[in-house]
Amino acid sequence: MTGLNAIYRRELAAYFQTPLAWVFLTVFAIAAPSLTWQTGRLFETGRADLAPLFDYLPWLLLVLMPALAMRAWAEERDRGTLETLLASPVALWEVAAGKFLAAWTVAGLALALTFPLWIAINWLGSPDNAATATAYFGALLLAGGYLAIGQALSATTTNQVIAFVLGAAACLLITLAGLPLVLDALSAWLPGAAAEALAELSALSRFESLRRGVISLPDIAYFLSLIALGLACAMTLIDARRGGGR
Amino acid sequence: MILADSLVKTFAGKAAVDHVSFEVRQGEVLGFLGPNGAGKSTTMRMIAGCLEPDGGRALVAGFDSAMQRRLAQTQLGYLPEGAPAYPAMTARSFVRFCLRARGFSGADLDTACERALDRANLGEAAHKAIGTLSKGYKRRAALAAAIAHDPPVLILDEPTDGLDPNQKDGVRALITAMAPDKAIIISTHLLDEVEAICTRAIIIADGRILADDTPAALAARSPDGDIRSAFRALTSMSGEAISSRPRRRAP
Numbered sequence: 243m244t245g246l247n248a249i250y251r252r253e254l255a256a257y258f259q260t261p262l263a264w265v266f267l268t269v270f271a272i273a274a275p276s277l278t279w280q281t282g283r284l285f286e287t288g289r290a291d292l293a294p295l296f297d298y299l300p301w302l303l304l305v306l307m308p309a310l311a312m313r314a315w316a317e318e319r320d321r322g323t324l325e326t327l328l329a330s331p332v333a334l335w336e337v338a339a340g341k342f343l344a345a346w347t348v349a350g351l352a353l354a355l356t357f358p359l360w361i362a363i364n365w366l367g368s369p370d371n372a373a374t375a376t377a378y379f380g381a382l383l384l385a386g387g388y389l390a391i392g393q394a395l396s397a398t399t400t401n402q403v404i405a406f407v408l409g410a411a412a413c414l415l416i417t418l419a420g421l422p423l424v425l426d427a428l429s430a431w432l433p434g435a436a437a438e439a440l441a442e443l444s445a446l447s448r449f450e451s452l453r454r455g456v457i458s459l460p461d462i463a464y465f466l467s468l469i470a471l472g473l474a475c476a477m478t479l480i481d482a483r484r485g486g487g488r
Numbered sequence: 489m490i491l492a493d494s495l496v497k498t499f500a501g502k503a504a505v506d507h508v509s510f511e512v513r514q515g516e517v518l519g520f521l522g523p524n525g526a527g528k529s530t531t532m533r534m535i536a537g538c539l540e541p542d543g544g545r546a547l548v549a550g551f552d553s554a555m556q557r558r559l560a561q562t563q564l565g566y567l568p569e570g571a572p573a574y575p576a577m578t579a580r581s582f583v584r585f586c587l588r589a590r591g592f593s594g595a596d597l598d599t600a601c602e603r604a605l606d607r608a609n610l611g612e613a614a615h616k617a618i619g620t621l622s623k624g625y626k627r628r629a630a631l632a633a634a635i636a637h638d639p640p641v642l643i644l645d646e647p648t649d650g651l652d653p654n655q656k657d658g659v660r661a662l663i664t665a666m667a668p669d670k671a672i673i674i675s676t677h678l679l680d681e682v683e684a685i686c687t688r689a690i691i692i693a694d695g696r697i698l699a700d701d702t703p704a705a706l707a708a709r710s711p712d713g714d715i716r717s718a719f720r721a722l723t724s725m726s727g728e729a730i731s732s733r734p735r736r737r738a739p
Contacts (some may be wrong), residue, residue: 326630
């Protein structure tokens, strides 16, 4: 675990040693409340809850998480520091987990920046705080899933822009899969069981029950599986380089 | 301490390393010489465990670099080609990161870090971000990270590339000082460096070993007793084959 700790500390420091984390947190701190107020019309709903925030959060996360994840492996490959890591007696899972946990910490900080909204809602009315806490937990899991997918795709290239585009496209796909519009369109082409299976794979539908305050084990298992899948893909891609070389 | 046993590595159907075998014992400094693309870095990367061989095996202090990778890498300090490092980190924080990844902590980490920075002669540059340092200081920061845990085996890919003459002398003196306790492989294009610090030299071209001898014995192979002439004579036949080798992808 010493390797994981070292990688986590380095990665977390790297986010704040460059403008990336500051820009990311600033954009998130402006965009999340703006969407909640302007588009979600928080104060016009007449309800003391953060539903407008969680309506738009998946869309914000699917753009911002790939931006946070894009540097994970692409930067290491581009700078040649991947070779330094591969020559260290650190297990690859420790490197992948350290990178993921550091990015997830920054994502958690970003979500924490929306807590003033939660405080304001409590001041204005009596929201169901347990449901709001569950929704935040769901948002953290959703962010983790997007990050893991983004980091896996970051391992496919040396170019961070390509890593971002691939990551955002993949996150969009697993989000859109659950929308009725997409399911209706696909049901014409796919057998009913396949369309249902696709809906089950949707991150949006899994997030939906958590954002309503319902803790369901299958939903949590889904997001943890998504994270595990992303990390496993990243490790497989990097380990394949050990066999394939430059 | 280091054993390369019939190492083979193939890229896109072309053998980059073709049954390379040698041994390096404690106290030896082996100079790895060859034209660009000869297979020097690929061989070193296989020994360092960054790359798995397609055939043969590499042992570091008795541990197989592929099958017992982490055990082999605990015994190893490796300076990759180009001396990569994280530009936003200071040289000191980079060395501390490498030590922490190897399980160092507390006073041991502090002592090892300061000793490595001192041996690499980083001075005030240790406090500066690596991205702001000159090429020579960047290389010394990466060198400090490679030697910080005082490993018995060192593999240094072009350790003096980009250094000014004084810095080159400093690094050569450091390698010579460390040599009695360690097995060291350095790759270099500088033939005077081989004569200055290596106890043995291997000339490699097209992935095959062409000569393995002491620098003096290699020099004696040419009519004018010069290692440059010997190198040119041995590698002149490989130029066309090397230039036609397909480019390999960056990691």
